[in-house]
Amino acid sequence: MxxxxxxxxxxxxxxxxxxxxxxxxxxxxxxxxxxxxxxxxxxxxxxxxxxxxxxxxxxxxxxxxxxxxxxxxxxxxxxxxxxxxxxxxxxxxxxxxxxxxxxxxxxxxxxxxxxxxxxxxxxxxxxxxxxxxxxxxxxxxxxxxxxxxxxxxxxxxxxxxxxxxxxxxxxxxxxxxxxxxxxxxxKLNYKNILSQRELEILKLVGEGFTSKEIAHFLSISINTVSRHRQNILEKLNVKNSIKAINDSLAKAP
Structure with missing residues (x-):
């Protein structure tokens, strides 16, 4: 994860x-x-x-x-x-x-x-x-x-x-x-921020499954899973700095 x-x-x-x-x-x-x-x-x-x-x-x-x-x-x-x-x-x-x-x-x-x-x-x-x-x-x-x-x-x-x-x-x-x-x-509402596929992957990641297992479950490549996981982090703004906190809060409903 x-x-x-x-x-x-x-x-x-x-x-x-x-x-x-x-x-x-x-x-x-x-x-x-x-x-x-x-x-x-x-x-x-x-x-x-x-x-x-x-x-x-x-x-x-x-x-x-x-x-x-x-x-x-x-x-x-x-x-x-x-x-x-x-x-x-x-x-x-x-x-x-x-x-x-x-x-x-x-x-x-x-x-x-x-x-x-x-x-x-x-x-x-x-x-x-x-x-x-x-x-x-x-x-x-x-x-x-x-x-x-x-x-x-x-x-x-x-x-x-x-x-x-x-x-x-x-x-x-x-x-x-x-x-x-x-x-x-x-106050992040993930359903308003992430795509349906990203939500599926987010749920499986939260349940502890590996990228390989997720790829098998969803019939997609590991590279596609990795790209989705990277997109999830970027959309939730948790990677870089204190600015990410403020930006993500600003998106909250």
Whole structure:
């Protein structure tokens, strides 16, 4: 999936020790993640961009969502919590990736002292222990290193949402928690932006199929699939700069 590859290149390459290494004490941030998991019954995932590892701190919420992490924390050799991600509705999972790339680019445009004011607040659908989709609340915070100015940790918190009405939609926000303001609201309506073929490919990409598999399903060439996937990224404006965020929002209905 190109959006995941873009995120990996953005998050890991920009934090790959080009300057001096970050000296932040990881145990301090692991304790923060553990505390959230215990106080709020969250699933708390601390991702370390310098080590390309994640630490998943579990709670009873994990059992309600059909997740059985045998250790606390469970250590993953990736910044992606795949056991959780694969349970998220395919449409929401792709929007989550796009939204997180926007969040990184937004924070990257700010002065270092401003970044701690902002976080991600989302509502997404995820399968529970009975294989039924229900809404979860997802929050994400970034921690930058004062030693090299690079993003070091991302903390993701997953909780079952209080409101489960079938009339609700998924929601992806960037908020200023200091002022209690919504800064960016993802209002993209993909059906108004993408062609029918691109929507088909987007759905299959979100379900985790490779370009080769998609080409087989749709009876088209791999090159055609690659071209469509590139067009999707360009139409959703997630590739280049903070300007892409503003442009995509301007297109929103």
């Amino acid at each position: 190109e959006i995941v590859e873009t995120l990996n290149q953005t998050l890991l390459h920009k934090n790959s020790g080009q300057n001096k290494a970050c000296q932040l004490d990881i145990e301090v941030y692991k304790n923060i993640a553990f505390s959230y998991s215990q106080m709020e019954n969250s699933i708390a995932v601390l991702s370390d961009m310098q080590l390309n590892k994640s630490f998943v701190f579990t709670s009873k919420t994990a059992l309600e969502l059909g997740l059985n992490f045998k250790e606390n924390p469970t250590v993953i050799d990736s910044i992606w919590e795949e056991e959780i991600l694969k349970k998220i509705h395919p449409d929401d999972k792709l929007k989550k990736y796009i939204h997180e790339l926007r969040f990184f680019k937004f924070l990257d445009s700010l002065q270092p002292e401003e970044r701690s004011d902002f976080s991600v607040l989302s509502r997404m659908k995820i399968k529970d222990k009975d294989d039924v989709y229900k809404f979860i609340q997802h929050r994400m915070f970034y921690f930058y290193s004062p030693f090299n100015g690079k993003l070091r940790f991302a903390l993701c918190l997953y909780n079952i949402a209080l409101e489960q009405s079938q009339f609700l939609s998924s929601d992806f926000l960037i908020i200023n928690s200091t002022k209690g303001e919504v800064i960016v609201e993802d």
